[in-house]
Amino acid sequence: MSVSLRQLEYFVAVVDEGSFTAAAVRLHVSQPGLSHQIQTLERQLGGPLLERLPRGVRLTPAGRTALPHARASLAHAERATSAALRASGVDAGELHVGTLYSISIGVLPPALRTWRRTYPDVQVRLVEFRHTNDLIAAMEAGQADLAVGPTPPGWDGPVREIGAEEFVLAAAPGTQLPGTQLPGTRAAVNLAALADHDWVHFTPPSGLADVLDSACADAGFTPRAAVRTEQAPSALNLAHAGLGVTLLPGNVVPPAFDGVLRRPDPPVQRMLSAYTRVRPDPITAAFVEAICHHTMATPTHLLSLLEPSRDPSR
Template identity: 60%
Template sequence: MASLRQLEYLVTVVDTGSFTRAAEQLHVTQPALSHQMRALEQTVGGPLLERLPRAVRLTPMGRAMLPHARAALADAERARCAARQAGGLMAGELLVATVYSVSLGVLPPALRVWRRERPEVDVRLFEYRHADELREAMTAGEADVAVGPVPEGWDGPVRHLGTEEFVVVLPTDSTDSANTAERSADATVDLATLADCAWVHYAPGHGLAELVDRACADAGFRPRPAVRTEQTAAAPILAAAGLGPALVPANVLPPRFEGRVLRPSTPVRRRLAAYTRPGPDPLTSGFVDVLAEHATV
C-alpha cells in the first residue's frame, strides 16, 4: 500500500517538474526521494514517471494516479486540521471552490451569514474560469465544497441552489433596435435584434463565453466580439459604457447600476449547485446548508 509520504513525493515531483527541485522542497536527499518513488512504482505495478534529460513526465499510470494522490493528501490535511480543532489547537478552515461569476453574485450573502455564525472558521476561496476546471479541482481534493453549474454524473452529494437568470446590458442611450422595448422591470429583448451589434464577450476558456455563444446560436447568429474580458464584473460596465451588448448574470449587477438592463425574450438560465465528495465532514455540510438558505440565485 502506498504511504502518504510516497504520494506527497509523487505530487511534489510533478509540481516542481524535477527530482532535484522536489528533493530540495521536501528537505530530503535525491537518492532517498528516488528510492521512495521506485518503491511506490513497485507497489502499483508499473512506472509512474518518465525521466527525461531536462524534465519529468507522467506516464499513463501516473496520470491516472495523480488526482487520487492529491485527494488523499488533501483528506489527510483535513483530518489533521479536524483533530487539532477538536483539541483546541486551531480554528477550522473551509476550502470553497467556485467559478468567477458565482463568487461575485451568488456567494457573498451566504459568506456574510457564515462569517457571522462561525467567525472562528477561516474560508479560502478558489476561483476558476470554467465549470470543468471546478470539477477537476474537486476531484483532485483541492477544496471541500464546489459552488457552480450542476456537474453531470457527480458521485458525491449535490445540493441544488436554484436557477441563475441572465440579462442583457446596454448603454442607457442605446439607439439600436432593442430600444423599442419598454423601460420597465419587465422589459425584454429578442437577442436576434442584436445580431448586427459588436458584443462585449468573454475570453476563450471562460465558462460564460460558451453560454453566450450558445444563447446567440439559439437566436440564429454568432456574436461578433468588440472586446473580450476575463472578468465577469467588467462585462456589464463595458456594455453600459457603449462598447456593445453583454449577457451577464443578473445577480452580479450592483443595486444602482447605470446601464440599461433587459431580459432576453427567450430566457437564458443556468442551474447552480453546491457539491462535495462522498461523506462530507460536519463543517462542510453546515456550510452547504447556509448556501442553500442564503445564496442569491
C-alpha cells in the same frame, strides 16, 4: 426565555463599539434594526441598559450589572457549539470553497454572513476561478472541500442544486436595443433581434462564453464578438463603454449601474450547485445548508434597475 442571544450580542456589541451605528456596522445589520432589538431587550429587563448620549452611549447601572452575564451567556453558547463540533470529530479549522468570481461577488456573501454568525470558529477560504472548467479540475484535484458553481455534467460525487442564476443583457447608456423604444417600459429583449449586434463576449473556456454561445445558438445566430474578456465585471465595463451588448450574471451588476439593462427573451439562467468529491462532513454539509437557505432571488437593486417603474422614488 424571552431574552435572546441575538439581543445580548447586540447589547455587547454596542458597549464594545461605543455606539449603535458602529455596532450595526460591525454586525452587518441596519442601525434601526439594532436599535429596535436593544429597546426590546430593555423592556424585558425593566429599564434602560444604555444611556444615549449625543455622541455614543454610556452604561446605566442596570446595564453595567447585566453586561458580564450577557458576555458569559454568549461565551457559553459559543462553547456549546464548539464543544459539540469537536465531539463530532469535526475539525473546526478552515473550509475551502472553490467557486467562480461572479459567484463570489453575487451569490456567496449572504450565505457567508449567516455562516460567520453560526460558525465563528470556522474560517472560510474562497478559492476563486475564472472558468468553470478550472473549478471542476481543482475539485477533482482536491484543492477545495466544496465547490459552488454551475452544475458539472457527469460529476460522480454528491451534488446539491442550490438555485438558478439569472443572466441579463447590458449595453451603453442610450443604446437603442430592438423592441425597447416604447417610453416607460423595460420589456425583455428578443435575443434573435440582436443577431446583427456587436457583442462583448468571453474568452473560452469560460462558462460565461458557453452560456452566451448557447443562448444565441438557441436564438438561431452566432454572436459577433467585438471584444473578448475573461471576467464578468470587465465585460460590464466594456458594454457600458459602447463596445457592444453583453450577456452576464445579474449578480455582478452594481446598484449604481447607469447603462442599459434588460432581461433577454427567452430568459437565460444557469443552474448552480454545491458539490463535493466525497460525502461531506458535518461542517461542509452545514455550509451547503447555509447556501440553500438563501434563495437565489434576484437582488433588490437589480430588480430596480430592470424594472424601475416598480420603484417610484427613482
